[in-house]
Amino acid sequence: xxxxxxxxxxxxxxxxxxxxxxxxxxxxxxxxxxxxxxxxxxxxxxxxxxxxxxxxxxxxxxxxxxxxxxxxxxxxxxxxxxxxxxxxxxxxxxxxxxxxxxxxxxxxxxxxxxxxxxxxxxxxxxxxxxxxxxxxxxxxxxxxxxxxxxxxxxxxxxxxxxxxxxxxx
Amino acid sequence: xxxxxxxxxxxxxxxxxxxxxxxxxxxxxxxxxxxxxxxxxxxxxxxxxxxxxxxxxxxxxxxxxxxxxxxxxxxxxxxxxxxxxxxxxxxxxxxxxxxxxxxxxxxxxxxxxxxxxxxxxxxxxxxxxxxxxxxxxxxxxxxxxxxxxxxxxxxxxxxxxxxxxxxxx
DNA sequence: TAAGATTGATATATCAATCTTC
DNA sequence: GAAGATTGATATATCAATCTTA
Numbered sequence: 001x002x003x004x005x006x007x008x009x010x011x012x013x014x015x016x017x018x019x020x021x022x023x024x025x026x027x028x029x030x031x032x033x034x035x036x037x038x039x040x041x042x043x044x045x046x047x048x049x050x051x052x053x054x055x056x057x058x059x060x061x062x063x064x065x066x067x068x069x070x071x072x073x074x075x076x077x078x079x080x081x082x083x084x085x086x087x088x089x090x091x092x093x094x095x096x097x098x099x100x101x102x103x104x105x106x107x108x109x110x111x112x113x114x115x116x117x118x119x120x121x122x123x124x125x126x127x128x129x130x131x132x133x134x135x136x137x138x139x140x141x142x143x144x145x146x147x148x149x150x151x152x153x154x155x156x157x158x159x160x161x162x163x164x165x166x167x168x169x
Numbered sequence: 170x171x172x173x174x175x176x177x178x179x180x181x182x183x184x185x186x187x188x189x190x191x192x193x194x195x196x197x198x199x200x201x202x203x204x205x206x207x208x209x210x211x212x213x214x215x216x217x218x219x220x221x222x223x224x225x226x227x228x229x230x231x232x233x234x235x236x237x238x239x240x241x242x243x244x245x246x247x248x249x250x251x252x253x254x255x256x257x258x259x260x261x262x263x264x265x266x267x268x269x270x271x272x273x274x275x276x277x278x279x280x281x282x283x284x285x286x287x288x289x290x291x292x293x294x295x296x297x298x299x300x301x302x303x304x305x306x307x308x309x310x311x312x313x314x315x316x317x318x319x320x321x322x323x324x325x326x327x328x329x330x331x332x333x334x335x336x337x338x
Numbered sequence: 339t340a341a342g343a344t345t346g347a348t349a350t351a352t353c354a355a356t357c358t359t360c
Numbered sequence: 361g362a363a364g365a366t367t368g369a370t371a372t373a374t375c376a377a378t379c380t381t382a
Contacts, residue, residue: 010292015300018308021315022299026199027241028322035327044350065364072196077351079366084350101359101364123179129326130191131184133317139187141310146190148302153197157298158204213372234342246373248344253372270342270381 029129036125041118046071047081048122051090051107051115060107063096067105090114198298205294210287215240216250217291220259220276220284229276232265236274259283 011019034045043051049071054060064082068075082105085091090111096102107115134142180188203214212220218240223229233251237244251274254260259280265271276284303311 010289010296011300014308014312015296018312018315019295019299021312021319024241024319025315025322026195028319028326030195031241032322032326039327046350063364072193072200074352075365076353076367079364080350083366095359099360099364101362103365120179125327126188127179127184129321130188130318131180133321134314138310138314138317139183141307142314143183143187143190145303145307145311145314146187146194148307149299150190150193150197152298152302153194153201157197157201158208158294215372232342243374244343245345245375248342249372252344264381268342268382270340272343 032129033122033125037118037122040121041114043114043118046073046077047085048115048118050078050081050105051085051111052119054091054105054107055112055115060112061094061104063102063104065102085111201298202291202294206287206291209290210283212283212287215242215246216254217284217287219247219250219274220254220280221288223260223274223276224281224284229281230263230273232271232273234271254280 030045037043037045037048041048050067053067053070054062062070064078065075067073067082068078071078073081082091082093085105086093090108092106092108094104094106096104131139199214206212206214206217210217219236222236222239223231231239233247234244236242236251237247240247242250251260251262254274255262259277261275261277263273263275265273300308
């Protein structure tokens with residue numbers, strides 16, 4: 001496994017190895033978490049986070065746009081996702097009485113029961129896959145590093161655009 | 170943003186914050202890299218890695234199963250992916266003359282040209298998003314941490330199954 | 339039979355356009 | 361008009377079943 005730049009190397013050896021390790025985790029970890037949740041609770045990683053986020057909100061309620069920001073997902077993705085969850089009876093859609101432009105997702109009894117049932121297994125997976133083998137100082141540095149990368153992406157990354165309407169194209 | 174365990178907390182505060190940061194990167198970084206490549210070279214992150222891996226092999230050739238292991242993807246995913254690349258003239262499929270069970274993917278001239286053109290932009294994105302803001306010791310620790318997580322997943326994670334054929338279900 | 343690969347159906351994500359309410 | 365949301369078309373991923381060759 002080398003750098004994949006077609007021969008040219010703009011990362012030095014140490015950077016390259018670090019990047020390969022990070023790259024592996026990027027591909028492996030979401031898949032592993034998805035599988036655990038899908039197998040044990042029939043929901044995806046992202047669905048779990050949406051349901052769990054709702055479970056911690058007053059009335060089990062949040063706007064779709066809030067959920068989109070929270071999960072770093074596009075609004076359209078959340079809208080489709082909520083539609084699926086609604087079809088399964090786990091959430092309800094309700095226009096915000098205050099301002100009709102917003103749509104609230106509201107957790108149902110079934111939805112709450114599902115998150116509660118799913119949480120222990122998920123947290124255990126996170127602990128097992130991420131934390132169990134990391135010592136204190138490594139964790140602290142990991143935290144820093146991740147924050148650094150996250151903010152680099154926010155600053156000059158090609159994140160999804162802030163939901164524009166083009167109107168003329 | 171809290172732990173999303175429906176009230177119960179099995180991660181302490183420090184772990185929780187670390188997990189949130191990692192979680193963000195898991196969602197943001199692949200998307201950012203995908204976008205850069207898609208915008209500048211019309212290929213996905215995974216497609217890039219497959220083409221680039223081929224570009225570094227003798228004859229630009231590798232077995233599909235090798236590519237699957239290399240990219241941590243399921244074989245079926247690679248097969249579909251190679252089919253798409255083949256349709257675009259970037260690779261060719263060729264049964265292994267040595268052992269007909271294997272299929273080789275062979276990089277074409279066009280494929281090689283595309284990787285070469287795409288590489289600088291991709292490497293620059295990796296540098297900008299991952300490395301520019303990390304100092305030496307942080308990188309070293311990041312490397313360790315990622316290796317730890319990757320091996321934890323390999324050992325007791327729910328990775329994709331090693332390609333069984335059920336035959337009776 | 340087993341390993342590698344392919345295929346087709348289904349699920350989910352992405353993109354662009356549109357719709358609604360303020 | 362602008363922000364939030366929805367929709368439908370397309371792209372890609374996942375899953376289970378099948379096919380091929382050794």
